[in-house]
Amino acid sequence: MAAKETTHVRTLVSPMRLRTRRGRATYWTVFTLTVAGFTFAFLFPIYWMVTGAFKSPDELLQSPPTYVPEEWHADNYSEAWSRMDLARVLRNTVLQAGGAWLFQIVLCTAAAYALSKLKPVFGQIVMGAILATLMVPASALLVPKYLTAVDVPFVGANLLNTPWAIWLPSVANAFNLYLLKRFFDQLPSDVLEAAAIDGAGPLRRLWYIVLPMSRPVLGVVSIFAVVAVWQDFLWPLLVYPDTDKQPISVALVQLSASLPLTYLIAAMVIASIPVVAVFLLFQRHIIAGISAGGVKE
Amino acid sequence: MTSTAVGAPRKPGEPGKPRRPRVTSGAAGPSGRKPSGSLRRKITDNLTAYGFLAGGLACFALFSWYPAIRAIQLAFQRTGGQSESGGTEWAGFDNFTTVFRDPEFAAAWRNTLQFTLLALLIGFVVPFLLALLINEMRHAKTFFRLAVYLPVMIPPVVTALMWQWFFDPGPGLFNELLRALHLPTSNWTNGEDTAMVSLVLVATWANLGGTVLIYLAALQGIPGELYEAAELDGANLWQRIRHVTIPQTRFVILMLMLLQIIATMQVFVEPFIITGGGPGDSTITVLYLVYKYAFVYNNYGSACALSVLLLAFLAAFSALYLRLTRHHG
Numbered sequence: 014m015a016a017k018e019t020t021h022v023r024t025l026v027s028p029m030r031l032r033t034r035r036g037r038a039t040y041w042t043v044f045t046l047t048v049a050g051f052t053f054a055f056l057f058p059i060y061w062m063v064t065g066a067f068k069s070p071d072e073l074l075q076s077p078p079t080y081v082p083e084e085w086h087a088d089n090y091s092e093a094w095s096r097m098d099l100a101r102v103l104r105n106t107v108l109q110a111g112g113a114w115l116f117q118i119v120l121c122t123a124a125a126y127a128l129s130k131l132k133p134v135f136g137q138i139v140m141g142a143i144l145a146t147l148m149v150p151a152s153a154l155l156v157p158k159y160l161t162a163v164d165v166p167f168v169g170a171n172l173l174n175t176p177w178a179i180w181l182p183s184v185a186n187a188f189n190l191y192l193l194k195r196f197f198d199q200l201p202s203d204v205l206e207a208a209a210i211d212g213a214g215p216l217r218r219l220w221y222i223v224l225p226m227s228r229p230v231l232g233v234v235s236i237f238a239v240v241a242v243w244q245d246f247l248w249p250l251l252v253y254p255d256t257d258k259q260p261i262s263v264a265l266v267q268l269s270a271s272l273p274l275t276y277l278i279a280a281m282v283i284a285s286i287p288v289v290a291v292f293l294l295f296q297r298h299i300i301a302g303i304s305a306g307g308v309k310e
Numbered sequence: 311m312t313s314t315a316v317g318a319p320r321k322p323g324e325p326g327k328p329r330r331p332r333v334t335s336g337a338a339g340p341s342g343r344k345p346s347g348s349l350r351r352k353i354t355d356n357l358t359a360y361g362f363l364a365g366g367l368a369c370f371a372l373f374s375w376y377p378a379i380r381a382i383q384l385a386f387q388r389t390g391g392q393s394e395s396g397g398t399e400w401a402g403f404d405n406f407t408t409v410f411r412d413p414e415f416a417a418a419w420r421n422t423l424q425f426t427l428l429a430l431l432i433g434f435v436v437p438f439l440l441a442l443l444i445n446e447m448r449h450a451k452t453f454f455r456l457a458v459y460l461p462v463m464i465p466p467v468v469t470a471l472m473w474q475w476f477f478d479p480g481p482g483l484f485n486e487l488l489r490a491l492h493l494p495t496s497n498w499t500n501g502e503d504t505a506m507v508s509l510v511l512v513a514t515w516a517n518l519g520g521t522v523l524i525y526l527a528a529l530q531g532i533p534g535e536l537y538e539a540a541e542l543d544g545a546n547l548w549q550r551i552r553h554v555t556i557p558q559t560r561f562v563i564l565m566l567m568l569l570q571i572i573a574t575m576q577v578f579v580e581p582f583i584i585t586g587g588g589p590g591d592s593t594i595t596v597l598y599l600v601y602k603y604a605f606v607y608n609n610y611g612s613a614c615a616l617s618v619l620l621l622a623f624l625a626a627f628s629a630l631y632l633r634l635t636r637h638h639g
Contacts, residue, residue, distance in 0.1 A: 023534025024445050025550055027541055031448075040448070047443055048450065054515070055457040059464070061483055062472050074481045077490065116369075124366030133359035139367070146374040148628035152576040152597045153621040156604045156613045157377035157384060165372065184369035215358050244465045246579055251605065262467040266583055269471055278475070281468045292463040293456075300455055303520055304527035 066090065066279035073275055086275070093279035097268055099261075103283075106260040109176050109249070110242040113183035117238045118231065120184045125193035126219050130205060140194070146187045158182065159251050178252035179242060186241075189234045192302075196230035197223060233302035236295055243288050381621070384614035405615035409603075415616075417591040418599040422575055424506055425513075425595065429574045433514040433521075434567060440518070441525035442555070455526070459519035466516060470583040473512045474499070477584070499585050502592040509580045509593060517573075521566055528562040529555070561634070568631040572624055596620050 030036045065073055066089050067082045093099065128136050162172045162182070172178035200223060208218050224231070246262045253259045256267060261284045269277055292299060388401040409415055444454045461469065476483040477498035485495040498508045536554045545553060556563070578597040581587055587594035596616065604613035 022530065023537055024529070024532075025442065025537060025547065025555065026446055027537070043443075044447060044449065047447065047454070051454055051457045055460055058472065058476070058483075058515075059460065061476075065475075076481050076486060078481065078483070078486050120365040120369065123362040127359045127362035131355065131359035131362065133356045133363070136359070139363065142375065143370060146370065146378075148625075148632060149374070149378055150572060150576055150621060150624050150628075152578070152600065153381055153617040153624075154374065154377040155597075155600065156610055156617060157380035158373055159604070160380070160384075160610065161372055161377055166376065181369050182373040184366060185373040187370075187374075190366065215362070219362075240463065244467075246465075246467050247582075247601075262465050265467050265471065269583075274475070277471070281471055285464050285468050288463045288465060289460070292460070296452075296456060296459075300459065300523055303459075303523045 062278055063282050066093075066275060066282050068275065070273060070275050073278075089275045089279040090283065093272075093276040093283065096272065096276055097264060097280050099280065099283060101257070102259065102261050102264045105258055106243060109179040109260055110239045112176050112180045113242045114235055114238045116180045116184050117186060117189060118235060121186065121190045121193055121234070122224075122231070123219070125190050125197055126215075126223060129194045129197035130200075130202075130218070130223070131215060143187050143190060146185065147191075155247070155251075162252055173252050174255045174258055179249065182248070183238065183242065186238070189237055192234055193227075193230055196227055200226055229298065229301075232295065232298050236291060236299055237302070240288055240291065381614050381617055384611055385618045386615075387611050389610050390608065401611060405609075405611040406619075408609075408612045409616050409619070412599075414591055414594055414599055414602075418594050418596045421506060421591075421593055422577065422595045422597075425510060425577055426571055426574045428507060428510040429513060430567070430570065432510060433518060433574075434570065436514065437518045437521040438525055438563070441522045441529055442551070444522070445526060445529045455523065458522045461516050462519040464516070466579045467583065469512065469516045470580055473508075473515075474584045477508055499593075500589060502589050505585055505589060505593045509577075509584060512580050512584065513574065513577065521570070524562065524566060525559065528559045532558045564634060565631065568627050568634075571627050572631075575620065575624055 026036075026040075031040055064082055067085045067087065068079070068089075069084060069086055072079060072083060127133065128140050162178045164171060170177075172181070205218055205222055208222055213221070242260075244262065245260075246266070249260050250263050250266075253263060256264070259267065265277075265280060265284060268280075272280070385405055386401055386403070387398055388404070389398050440458060444451065444458075447454060464472075477500075479485055479495065479497055479500055482498070484498060488495045497504055499505045532555065536558065537550055540550050540554050576597050577595050578601065581593040581595050581598055582601070585593040587598055597620070600613050600616050600620070603609045603616060
């Protein structure tokens, strides 16, 4: 982006206008209002949730409410942790998300590499069939996908209550595969051709040339893969009837009716911490991925 | 999605590059392919490529392509408890008539369309305005992006439970804020008239971050000279938005509108967790009804019939989306 060289690209409001005294006053007013508005709209609800989990049950229901907890009850969090057995629930979630990540990275990368660089016959048709699944609303597949998981064709296995029911469908992710393929398409072909001439097979080329050059896209796809499993609700609700194996989002809803509100809110905060941490750590990659991958331009 | 461009020999971004550059080892010959034995070579190359593809394709086949066909098949079948023989039998259009006769059918479609329309009105204009605003800011750009995208990262279940608590007519945050400002309070999700609007607020809050970021990327692609030229012609702020910003981002606006319609027509988590479809049938949605047919009534055929109706409805938008991206690309 050429934008980096100059301090700011010309946008709606001209920089000349902003240099005038009135322009500067208007800018700072609008800026302050925007900061305040964003803080109130997007951060305040989260603040309310985090502090709500520190309040005593009485204080939580008190009207008018307290904006800062009078007494800080950190034990709400530890109580929620033990009552919901969050250690087990989070272990389930990590197992499901980690496996889904591994399967997607291995199988989607291999498939995208084959379609982009090995270019087999009917490769375009296969890519078309994969992209076509983006057009099929996920909800239309809900019931038949569930029936497939209950009785996998040819294999005859029942995947219910096993992490395979999360792992295998997660690979059928056309969006991530498309991101990978588009990235591989832009890698310079002459390096790969030179390696092929020197006798490097397809796997060596993938491992030693393509993958090291693809760190950014692998990072984005990894984050999307893990976050998607962490956030998913309806699918794990269907394939995990066994409450001992359910991931965090399903467990939260199942226990929401029976758990005291303070503990429930504390559990909600705990459920959000990993994804928010991932977001804050990798925000640059995530934002770049969304901006670039959302719409082709 | 330019799947058409895949067939092009090299990427077009590098002009003037010779087709066969610097062959280092002479033994391999030009581009390493000999005419003799090329068929065998081709076959092994293809086998290797499909070896790489196999795992991914198996997953797509099992969990995308086959279910898509099976959805249509099931819509015309009776299974398990629904059929007289206990097995699978053809049902003609019976599943569809079952669904049509259900009093919740009309309610579900009405609510879903209402949700989509409201989400379009609120959730469509707001992100565009926010993106415009962020793009004008000379400071704290990272803060704005982080803040607007943070709700997207929070698990939807947490968002839904959090808002359910905020909506509580008694000690909920919203009524407390309204009371603090001496404004009339609302029943939010407990009132038949306000329940759907309340759910739209949740969905908008939770999802607009992604839209804002994509708009921002589009806004940054607008050449600054266009604004300068418009300003020289005496265009005021509104006219610059109207005649430069909107035409320049028209494609992205249209894409996101279609994607949003497709996504909001499949709303499920918010009504399922926050209202349970109520009060009455005021927030039951099409996907919620699919869920009920399949997993409450164990009637897979009718669930699929309803899915197929939704699929047909959305196919129109999907086709439009595909046509536009193709056309544009």
